[in-house]
């Protein structure tokens with residue numbers, strides 16, 4: 105079983121969007137996933153409620169119980185991937201998630217304020233020694249220069265950037281709001297393709 109932590113100090117950076125899409129892709133690709141939602145706002149859990157009986161399952165856990173919750177998932181033979189969704193502005197929750205993770209993903213919009221918020225995460229990650237990547241999210245179309253600048257800003261903080269980015273696409277928010285993922289509302293759409301590509305890349309990182 106592999107554990108992926110999705111962290112960032114900033115609200116609205118795309119943590120939950122990334123978590124849902126990765127877990128759904130994994131499940132569709134025959135690696136059943138479980139999302140552990142440690143955010144008191146429980147957005148991922150609400151998505152799970154709207155989704156009903158369809159996989160992946162979503163469980164909630166206070167950050168202090170994360171280790172135990174992962175242990176429970178580990179005992180379930182059919183859970184291959186755990187995706188931890190975390191709250192913003194919550195150092196302790198972030199620390200717990202990083203500690204438990206095999207791979208850390210940090211979604212960020214490619215804008216100066218958002219990139220500035222990577223500083224705190226970068227510090228924490230340096231001490232953890234865990235493989236970590238910034239995933240640029242909600243990238244406007246044709247924003248090649250913004251991507252280059254964001255990549256440079258991340259590099260300055262000692263962070264690598266994932267080669268797969270998510271564009272600013274209605275399918276991401278429209279699907280999430282219905283308890284679905286992009287591929288379920290338009291399987292041939294750009295959002296669906298990006299989600300699939302990200303999962304493929306993540307799987308490779310996990311080895």
Ligand SMILES: Nc1ncnc2c1ncn2[C@@H]1O[C@H](COP(=O)(O)OP(=O)(O)O)[C@@H](O)[C@H]1O
Nearest residue numbers: 115116117118119120121242271272273276277
């Ligand atoms: N790539 C994207 N394109 C369009 N909307 C997005 C994208 N990523 C996130 N959103 C929307 O932005 C809002 C915040 O995203 P969310 O994943 O909930 O962020 P976080 O969990 O970091 O607070 C949500 O309404 C979500 O649907």
Ligand SMILES: [Mg+2]
Nearest residue numbers: 119120143147
């Ligand atoms: Mg969230």
